[in-house]
Amino acid sequence: MFESLPIRHNLSMSEILDRPVLAAPTALAREIDGNFTIYDKQKDSVMVLNDSASAIWRLCDGRTGSAIAAELASSFAASPGEIERDVASVLEELTANGLLVNPAHL
Amino acid sequence: MGPAGSSFDIDLLGTRVRAVVDHHELAGHLRHLLVDAPASDEAPTEVLEITGGDTQGDWVLRHNDRGIFQSGSRTRLIERFFATLNELVLDAYHGVAIHAGVVARGRSAIAIPGRSGAGKSTLTAACVAAGFSYVSDEALCIDRLTGDVLPYPRPLMLSEPSLRLFSPKEGSRNSGDGKVALGPADLGGNTSSVRLRLADVVLVERGSALTLEPISPSVVVPELLERCFRGREDRGTTFELLAGVVRDCRAWRLGYVEAIDAAALLRRELPFSQPAP
Numbered sequence: 343m344f345e346s347l348p349i350r351h352n353l354s355m356s357e358i359l360d361r362p363v364l365a366a367p368t369a370l371a372r373e374i375d376g377n378f379t380i381y382d383k384q385k386d387s388v389m390v391l392n393d394s395a396s397a398i399w400r401l402c403d404g405r406t407g408s409a410i411a412a413e414l415a416s417s418f419a420a421s422p423g424e425i426e427r428d429v430a431s432v433l434e435e436l437t438a439n440g441l442l443v444n445p446a447h448l
Numbered sequence: 449m450g451p452a453g454s455s456f457d458i459d460l461l462g463t464r465v466r467a468v469v470d471h472h473e474l475a476g477h478l479r480h481l482l483v484d485a486p487a488s489d490e491a492p493t494e495v496l497e498i499t500g501g502d503t504q505g506d507w508v509l510r511h512n513d514r515g516i517f518q519s520g521s522r523t524r525l526i527e528r529f530f531a532t533l534n535e536l537v538l539d540a541y542h543g544v545a546i547h548a549g550v551v552a553r554g555r556s557a558i559a560i561p562g563r564s565g566a567g568k569s570t571l572t573a574a575c576v577a578a579g580f581s582y583v584s585d586e587a588l589c590i591d592r593l594t595g596d597v598l599p600y601p602r603p604l605m606l607s608e609p610s611l612r613l614f615s616p617k618e619g620s621r622n623s624g625d626g627k628v629a630l631g632p633a634d635l636g637g638n639t640s641s642v643r644l645r646l647a648d649v650v651l652v653e654r655g656s657a658l659t660l661e662p663i664s665p666s667v668v669v670p671e672l673l674e675r676c677f678r679g680r681e682d683r684g685t686t687f688e689l690l691a692g693v694v695r696d697c698r699a700w701r702l703g704y705v706e707a708i709d710a711a712a713l714l715r716r717e718l719p720f721s722q723p724a725p
Contacts, residue, residue, distance in 0.1 A: 370684050372691035374666040381673070381687040388670040388687070 358430040359407035363437070364445040371399065380441055389439065398432045404445050407433050454479075459488035460537045461589060461600060466492035467529075470499040474522070478529070481631050484582075484601035484639040494536050496529060511536075523626040530602060530629055534586060538677050541589065543598065544686055547675040548588040550597065551580035552640040553720050556647035557597040559588045560702075561668070561675045567654055567707065570610040573630070574711035576637035577614055583640050587677065590646070595693045597644040603629040613708060648718055649699045656703030658710065660717050665699040 365371060370381040377396040380389045391399055397417075401410045408422075411429040415422040436442040454475035455468040467482075469475035497510040500518075507525040509517040509532065517528045538545050548561040549572030558580070562568045572585040584600040591598055605627040606614075614635055632639050649668040672690050673683070698719070704710035 370687060372688065372695075374669065374691055374695050375664045377664065377666050379666045379669045379691060381684060383684045386683055388673055390664075390666050390670065 353434070355427060355430045358434050359411065359426060361433075361444055362404050362406050362446065363402045363410075363433055363442045364404050364448075365399075365402055366441055366443045367448070369441045382440060384440060389441065394428065395432050395436075398429055399436070402433075402436075402442055456482075457488040457492055458482055458485040459490075460485055460533070460602070461541045461543070461598065463494060463537045463540045464488040464490055464492045465494045465496060465533060465536065468495060468497040470497075471501050474498065474501065474526075478526075481530075481603040481629050482601075483631060483633075484599075484641060486641075493540075496532060498525065498529065501525075521626065523628060526629050527605065527626045530605060534602060537600075537602075538587060541677075542681075543592050544590040544681070544689055545600075545677040546588040546590070546672050547586070547677065548672075549575075549585045550583035550588050550600075551575040552583050552644055553580060553718075555642065555644050556720070557583060557588075557640075557644040558648040558650060558714070558718065559597075559646060559672075560650045560652060561588070561671050562652060563675070567652070569604055569606055570613065570707045571652065571704075571710055573604050573606060573610065573614060573635055574707035575714060576604075576632045577635045577708075578711040578715045579637070580711075580715070581638055581640035582632035583644065588646075588672075590689065590693060591643070592681075592689060594643075595645075595689065597646050599639070599641050599644075601632075601639050601641070603631055604635075605629055610707075613706075646693050646697055649694065649697055650702050650714070651700070652710075653701065653703045655705060658705065658713060659701075659703040660713050661701050663699045663701050665694045665697050668697075668699045669694055 368382060368384040371378050378391045378399050398410055401413055407429055411422045411426045414425055453470040455466055456479055457466045469478060495512055499508050501507045506518045506520050508515060509528055511532060519525055546561055548559045549568035550557055550559050560568055560571055569585040576582045585604045586602055587600050589598040589600050607627050611628055651671060669690055673687055676686060702710060
C-alpha cells in the first residue's frame with residue numbers, strides 16, 4: 343500500500359514519529375486528481391505526491407507522526423506498526439525538503 | 449510610405465505593433481502570415497520596420513527606429529522579424545505564457561509543452577495538417593482572471609527537415625538557410641481565433657515507440673511551471689492558476705518518432721468533448 347523509503351538522517355524512527363508536523367508556510371499545496379502537488383515558494387520547485395504520501399500530507403495538521411500512522415491504520419484496517427516506518431519515511435522526506443515543519447518552531 | 453512599401457497594425461495579446469515594410473512583395477507575404485492576428489486601430493506601442501533587400505542591399509530590421517538586424521538572407525530576416533515580434537509580445541503579456549505548441553478541436557485546447565528545439569512546431573504543424581485548428585506553435589497563453597486559453601496566432605516556424613514532411617501550399621518560401629514561416633492555411637488548416645478551455649496536456653517523448661497513455665494531471669504541473677516565460681508575476685500565484693486550470697484537464701504521455709504519426713494518433717485517440725461553459 344505504501345512505498346517503502348529508507349530512513350535517512352540522524353533521527354530515530356520514534357523521534358520522527360513523536361514530532362508534530364505542519365505544512366511549512368512556504369509550501370503551497372493543491373489537490374489535483376486526488377493527489378497533492380506542492381510548490382515550494384522558497385526553492386521555486388514542485389513536488390508531486392503519490393497516493394500514500396498525499397494521504398499522509400492530508401493529515402499533517404499539527405498532529406504527530408504516530409497519530410498520523412494510527413489514523414491511517416484505522417482507515418486502511420492495518421496495524422500502526424505496519425505503516426509507521428513508511429509514514430516516518432515520508433515525513434522525513436517532506437521535512438528534509440522543507441515542506442513540513444514543527445509548529446512549535448513557527 | 450512610398451508606393452513600393454506598406455504598413456499594417458496588429459494586436460497580439462494586447463501588444464499593438466506596426467509593421468512597416470519597404471518592399472511590396474514582402475509586405476504582402478508578412479500580411480499573409482499574420483492574417484489571423486487581430487488588426488489594431490489604436491496607436492501602436494512598437495514599430496518594426498524592414499528596409500532593403502533585392503537590389504537595395506542587405507535587409508535591415510529596425511525596432512522603434514533602432515537597427516537590430518541586418519542580413520542578405522530574406523529567410524533569416526523573416527525569422528528574426530517574428531522572433532522579435534514574439535519577444536515584444538510575450539514580454540508585455542500580463543497573463544501566463546508557457547512554452548508550448550497549442551492546437552484545438554472546437555472550443556477545447558490541447559497543449560504540448562516543451563523547450564525550444566524539442567519539436568513542438570513540427571508536431572503542431574502535423575496536428576494542423578491532420579485537422580486540428582491552430583492556436584500557437586510557441587506559447588500557451590492563459591488569461592489570469594478566467595483561465596481561458598487565448599489564441600496567439602504567430603506563424604509556425606519550421607526548419608528545412610520539418611518543412612519536407614509537409615506539402616505546404618504555394619506561398620511558403622524556403623531558401624534553406626533558416627527557419628521558414630508558414631501560416632496554417634499553407635498546411636491546409638485553419639486557425640482558432642476564439643477563447644478556449646484547456647482540455648488536454650500532452651507530454652512528449654521523442655524517439656520512443658508510438659504510444660499515448662493517460663497520466664495524472666498533477667504530473668504536468670511541474671512541466672508547465674518550468675516552461676513558463678518568466679514575467680513579473682509571482683510564481684506561487686502562477687502555480688495556483690496552473691493547478692486550477694489543470695485540475696479539469698486530461699493529461700497524456702505521447703511517445704513518437706514521426707510527427708505525422710503522432711498527430712494521427714492524437715486525432716484518433718484524444719476524446720473530443722466540448723468543455724463545460
